[in-house]
Amino acid sequence: xxxxxxxxxxxxxxxxxxxxxxxxxxxxxxxxxxxxxxxxxxxxxxxxxxxxxxxxxxxxxxxxxxxxxxxxxxxxxxxxxxxxxxxxxxxxxxxxxxxxxxxxxxxxxxxxxxxxxxxxxxxxxxxxxxxxxxxxxxxxxxxxxxxxxxxxxxxxxxxxxxxxxxxxxxxxxxxxxxxxxxxxxxxxxxxxxxxxxxxxxxxxxxxxxxxxxxxxxxxxxxxxxxxxxxxxxxxxxxxxxxxxxxxx
Numbered sequence: 421x422x423x424x425x426x427x428x429x430x431x432x433x434x435x436x437x438x439x440x441x442x443x444x445x446x447x448x449x450x451x452x453x454x455x456x457x458x459x460x461x462x463x464x465x466x467x468x469x470x471x472x473x474x475x476x477x478x479x480x481x482x483x484x485x486x487x488x489x490x491x492x493x494x495x496x497x498x499x500x501x502x503x504x505x506x507x508x509x510x511x512x513x514x515x516x517x518x519x520x521x522x523x524x525x526x527x528x529x530x531x532x533x534x535x536x537x538x539x540x541x542x543x544x545x546x547x548x549x550x551x552x553x554x555x556x557x558x559x560x561x562x563x564x565x566x567x568x569x570x571x572x573x574x575x576x577x578x579x580x581x582x583x584x585x586x587x588x589x590x591x592x593x594x595x596x597x598x599x600x601x602x603x604x605x606x607x608x609x610x611x612x613x614x615x616x617x618x619x620x621x622x623x624x625x626x627x628x629x630x631x632x633x634x635x636x637x638x639x640x641x642x643x644x645x646x647x648x649x650x651x652x653x654x655x656x657x658x659x660x661x662x663x664x665x666x667x668x
Contacts, residue, residue: 438474441482445474452616454531454572458565460640461619462633466650469626488583489534489546502539525572526613533569543569544579552587558596560639566598568612571605629657 456464496503525531535544545566549557558580570578580596600608615632622630628650634640635654645651 434476434479438476438479441479442474452529452619454525454529454568454612455565456619457529457612457615458561458568460632460634460644460648461615462622462628462631462654463644463648463650464619465622465626465628465631466653468623469628470650472649484585485548488548488585492546492581492583493534496535502537504536504538505534525568525609526616529568529572529612529616531565531569531572533573536573541573541575542578543573543575544581545569546581546583548583548585550584550586552584554594557582557594558598563596563598567600567605567608570598570600571609571612574605576600576602576605628654629661633658 493505496505533543534546536542537544543566545562547559547562549559551557562580566578566580570576577597577599580598582594582596584592584594619631622628633654635645635651635658645654648654
């Protein structure tokens, strides 16, 4: 192989892949997304304000998760069994609406359902995990994301399907059935709408303090907050808010 080719693939290939991922994120992330509201909305404001470059870490998370999800979706590509997803061969308007662009939480919150079983009105969310013990699952933010889809679909139950990519003995798939009453769905809809409106305002005014954060949530602070490049700024915002409340 010529030296020029070696140099190209050594230095440029990863840059090309990350550029492709950046373009895909930019294309998909207009508006308010269910997944953003299930994580840390304030971090999303920081990202839009500062536009930090993506790295091989984000590329790794995207490719491993996307590969598993797309594979399972392709295997469930059977209209006769009632499954709908964005990879259905004859993707009509109904499929595209239900399986790709869910926009009926307040009319502005979007989501991408992995699978929808129409006969039973069951949204199915597919996740990969590196844990090997079932007791560490499900993750609260994954449950929240699935519940958001259940709200949008007016579904009283949904399925969270995990593929444990580091489990090589026994069944690597774990399924959790999540249930909600209509009252719970209505309450969550109001909470998500409030969250979404706050996020829109925070982005419009470039004021991260207007968006909800997860700094004191034990489900996030040992990994998401730990590696967050805006952790100190977030802590400073929270300290100021606490000081103002104490003065009142």
